[in-house]
Amino acid sequence: MKHLVKAGIVALGLGAVAHSAWAQGDCAAGKTLTDGVLTIATGNPAYFPWVIDDAPETGKGFEAAVALEIARRMGFEGDAVKWVRTSFDEAIQPGAKNFDFNIQQYSITPERDEFIDFSAPYYTAAQSVVVRKPAVDAGATATVDSLKSLKWGAVESTTSPGLIQELISPDADMLLYNDVADSVEALKAGQVDAIMLDLPSALFTAAVLLDDGVVLGQFETGGDSPDELGLVFEEGNPLRDCANEAIAAMKADGTLKAIEAEWLQDATGVPVIK
Amino acid sequence: MGAPDRQAAPAGAGAAGREFGPSRRELRERRERRRSLLIAAVSTALTIAAIVILVPMTPGWERVQKAFFNEGVFLKTFPKLLDAFWLDVAMFLWCAPLIALWGLVLALMRDARSPALYPLKLFAILYSDLFRGVPVILVIYLIGFGIPGLGLPRPWNSPYIWGTVALVLSYSAYVAEVYRAGIESIHESQRAAAVSLGLSHGDVMRFVVLPQAIRRVIPAAMNNLISLQKDVALVSFIGPVEIFRQAGVYKSLYANFTPYVGAALIFLVVTVPATRAVDRMIARQQRRQS
Numbered sequence: 001m002k003h004l005v006k007a008g009i010v011a012l013g014l015g016a017v018a019h020s021a022w023a024q025g026d027c028a029a030g031k032t033l034t035d036g037v038l039t040i041a042t043g044n045p046a047y048f049p050w051v052i053d054d055a056p057e058t059g060k061g062f063e064a065a066v067a068l069e070i071a072r073r074m075g076f077e078g079d080a081v082k083w084v085r086t087s088f089d090e091a092i093q094p095g096a097k098n099f100d101f102n103i104q105q106y107s108i109t110p111e112r113d114e115f116i117d118f119s120a121p122y123y124t125a126a127q128s129v130v131v132r133k134p135a136v137d138a139g140a141t142a143t144v145d146s147l148k149s150l151k152w153g154a155v156e157s158t159t160s161p162g163l164i165q166e167l168i169s170p171d172a173d174m175l176l177y178n179d180v181a182d183s184v185e186a187l188k189a190g191q192v193d194a195i196m197l198d199l200p201s202a203l204f205t206a207a208v209l210l211d212d213g214v215v216l217g218q219f220e221t222g223g224d225s226p227d228e229l230g231l232v233f234e235e236g237n238p239l240r241d242c243a244n245e246a247i248a249a250m251k252a253d254g255t256l257k258a259i260e261a262e263w264l265q266d267a268t269g270v271p272v273i274k
Numbered sequence: 275m276g277a278p279d280r281q282a283a284p285a286g287a288g289a290a291g292r293e294f295g296p297s298r299r300e301l302r303e304r305r306e307r308r309r310s311l312l313i314a315a316v317s318t319a320l321t322i323a324a325i326v327i328l329v330p331m332t333p334g335w336e337r338v339q340k341a342f343f344n345e346g347v348f349l350k351t352f353p354k355l356l357d358a359f360w361l362d363v364a365m366f367l368w369c370a371p372l373i374a375l376w377g378l379v380l381a382l383m384r385d386a387r388s389p390a391l392y393p394l395k396l397f398a399i400l401y402s403d404l405f406r407g408v409p410v411i412l413v414i415y416l417i418g419f420g421i422p423g424l425g426l427p428r429p430w431n432s433p434y435i436w437g438t439v440a441l442v443l444s445y446s447a448y449v450a451e452v453y454r455a456g457i458e459s460i461h462e463s464q465r466a467a468a469v470s471l472g473l474s475h476g477d478v479m480r481f482v483v484l485p486q487a488i489r490r491v492i493p494a495a496m497n498n499l500i501s502l503q504k505d506v507a508l509v510s511f512i513g514p515v516e517i518f519r520q521a522g523v524y525k526s527l528y529a530n531f532t533p534y535v536g537a538a539l540i541f542l543v544v545t546v547p548a549t550r551a552v553d554r555m556i557a558r559q560q561r562r563q564s
Contacts, residue, residue, distance in 0.1 A: 092529040094337035112529035115341060151428075156519060157526040175433060175513030176523065182419075186513055189422035190431050235337075 027242035028074040032100050038076035040067050041099035044085035047180060048208075049200050049263055050105060056083050062200070062263035066122050067103050069255060070231075073246035074239075088157040091232050092116055100239055102232040105198060107159040117235050120244045121228035122256065125198035127163055128218035128270060130206050135193045135216075142217030142271045144168055151175075153183045153192030159227075160196040167219060184209050198227070200264050217273040340530075347532040351524045355536050358520035365438055365506045365516070370499055372442045377449030382479070384450065385457055398450070405447035411508050414440040418512030437509035445502055452494045456487035493556040500548050504541060517541075 033039045042063065045054045051061035059068045071081045084099055091102045092115060105125070108118045129147065131140055140146050144167065152174035154160035164174055175192055177183040183195045184205055197205060199218050206213030221227055233240045250256040296304070329335060383391075383398035405413065417440040422431030429435075460483045468478040510519035517537045524533035 088526065089531075092341070092525075093531070094341040095334050109527070111527055115529040153513065156522045159526075161523050162527060173515065176510075176515050176519050177513060178511060182512070185419045185423070186433070189419055190425075190428065191422055191433055191513060 027245060028076070028239060031237075031239045031242070032076075033098070034082075037080050037082050038071050038074065039082045039084055039099045040071065041084045041086045041091070041097075041102040041104075042067070043104035044087065046085075046104065047201065048204050049265070052263075057081075060263075062123070062259060063103050063105070065259045065263060066250075066256070067101075067231075069250060069259065070122075070243055070246045073249060074242050097234045100233075100237070101243060105158075105201075105229050106232045108228045108230040109159060115235065117233040117237060117240050118230035119233065119240055120247045121230050122247055122250075123229045123260065124221050125200065125227050125229055126218040126221045127160065127167075127196055127227055128199045128202040129194050129216040129273065130187070130197055130202045130210075131194045131214050131216045132187060132210060133212035133214060136214055140193070140216060142273045144273065147194065147216075147273070150193035151191070153177060153186050153195045155180055155183055155195075155197075163219075164196055180205065198229075199270065203265050203270075215270050217271045219273050342531045342535055344530055344532040347524070347528050347530045348536055351521070351528075351533045352536045354524075355517055355520055355533060355540060358515060358517040359537075359540050361514060361516040362503075362506045365434070365441075365509060365514075366503055369438050369441050369445070369502060369506065372438075373445045373449055373498075373502070374495070376442060377446040378453055380446060380450035381453035381457060384454055385479075387475070402447045402450060405444050406451070408444075410441070410444045410505055411511060413444050414508055414511055416440075417443070418509075433509070433513040437512050437514060441502070441505065441509065445498060445505075449495055449498050452491050452498065453487065455494070456491035457483055459490060460486050490559075493552055493559060496548075496552040496555065500545055500552065503545055503548065 028038070040056070042051060042056050046056055046061070046063070049061055050063040052058070052064070053060070056064040056067065059065050068081065071077070086099065086102060086104075088104070091097070091099075091104075091106070092112075101119070106112075106118065107125075108121060112118070129142070131150070135150065140150060147168045148170050150170060151172050152164050152168070152170045154164055154174060154176055156176045156178060161174065161176055164170065175186060177186060180197065180201060183192070186192045187195055188210065194216070195205075199215075202215045202218075206215045219227075231240075231243055233243075247256070250259075330339075380398050380401060383394040384402070386392070386395045386398075414437055418433055418436045421436050421439075422433070464482055464486075465478050468482045469475070473481065507516060507518040510516050510522075515523070517540060521533035521537040525531055
């Protein structure tokens with residue numbers, strides 16, 4: 001009996017390998033880190049609503065769902081997808097990478113593009129402003145003039161510090177933090193009045209992490225502000241073209257929009273900053 | 275050193291040797307010194323050559339060079355890094371005297387000898403266990419976010435204040451131990467002698483023990499200051515944009531690590547002379563004591 005079970009497992013395993021080998025489109029074949037397996041990296045921890053419960057393998061959360069769909073279209077499903085965790089720095093350090101692509105809200109900028117490769121964008125995230133109720137009571141409004149006088153905080157590894165300087169150029173020096181959690185802590189402690197986050201993170205932060213959080217406004221997307229998110233590849237990785245194909249197909253047949261509607265809150269109610 | 279040499283140049287023969295020119299032993303020592311200088315020069319040159327030639331031959335060198343030693347990024351970011359460094363300097367200048375003072379107070383508490391003052395002694399012992407046992411960065415996080423979280427109004431909740439308070443609390447625990455070593459190195463007989471002359475316990479400490487103790491531990495305390503120079507960068511974790519954080523911003527902006535190399539250079543320019551100064555101070559003190 002034991003032997004039978006073992007044989008069955010082996011057969012299943014072989015089947016799975018054969019299956020994934022078959023299913024792989026010509027594009028991705030032989031281009032992944034491990035043959036027949038796609039290794040996807042995300043943040044540690046990965047934040048809501050991009051990944052729900054820090055468990056990307058379940059496909060729950062916007063980025064988890066997008067990553068798995070891209071993987072599926074490149075011919076990787078089930079056991080053929082492996083998740084690893086990296087920091088921002090690990091994605092840009094020189095040398096061999098431990099992932100095929102990295103998905104953790106990387107904004108596509110021309111400066112970064114010189115050292116790493118980005119896929120086509122899978123989402124356009126408006127930058128938005130989170131404050132607490134006392135600031136609103138004190139008269140903060142969704143205008144650049146009003147935002148100038150606030151004490152600002154942001155997360156170092158994002159594009160926000162540059163954008164705050166560029167779009168608002170506040171009167172007081174801004175404070176910068178390692179991650180969203182720290183910046184929210186500073187907001188709670190009253191050390192900063194406002195933090196800049198991408199809209200989905202901002203909505204979550206205001207509603208869940210803060211008792212009296214308000215998304216004061218969002219900046220208009222498009223224009224010069226770099227708010228398109230892309231997958232990160234090691235410079236020159238040929239797999240990028242395969243992922244771009246998958247993303248283009250997902251945009252064309254509406255899958256991307258459907259995933260967005262499923263996992264990201266509708267944000268049309270947030271005022272645009274003038 | 276073979277035994278025959280020792281016989282050829284017995285102790286006390288120096289004065290006589292000078293009249294007859296260099297002794298055999300002196301000649302041999304000269305030869306040996308020349309030889310070791312030559313060996314040192316050749317081996318240093320070989321090592322440097324190996325690094326300069328071999329490292330660029332590694333397969334990843336080009337990528338490392340692009341990511342860590344990028345001239346364009348360096349030139350673009352260096353001036354702003356230098357600006358940000360002034361915040362580190364300011365925090366250092368603000369912390370150092372407070373650490374020296376609070377560390378001394380802790381050391382005196384620890385040295386309390388009257389039974390009635392035992393609570394102070396206990397406090398000093400627990401304090402030093404606590405703050406030497408917890409990483410500085412954790413103290414900064416807990417104090418920097420925790421205390422302002424109690425609801426202090428601005429500007430009293432500033433991360434500049436609580437970040438430096440955290441540094442002072444941590445570092446004074448180390449500095450107190452340094453002071454204590456100095457205080458305990460002054461022999462009991464000196465205290466006894468001073469008391470017998472009619473000095474009070476406070477005066478014994480003030481006029482007899484501390485002047486000697488502090489002079490003895492200055493080099494060791496300076497070593498703490500040198501590491502403080504670097505650790506002020508940790509305050510960036512709770513918000514202030516000093517040089518380490520500014521370098522991090524550029525790192526994310528350019529997806530390139532060169533700004534960190536620039537920041538490291540700026541630190542070196544300050545810490546290397548400081549380290550050398552302390553080395554000299556220690557050497558001078560050892561000469562005086564021996």
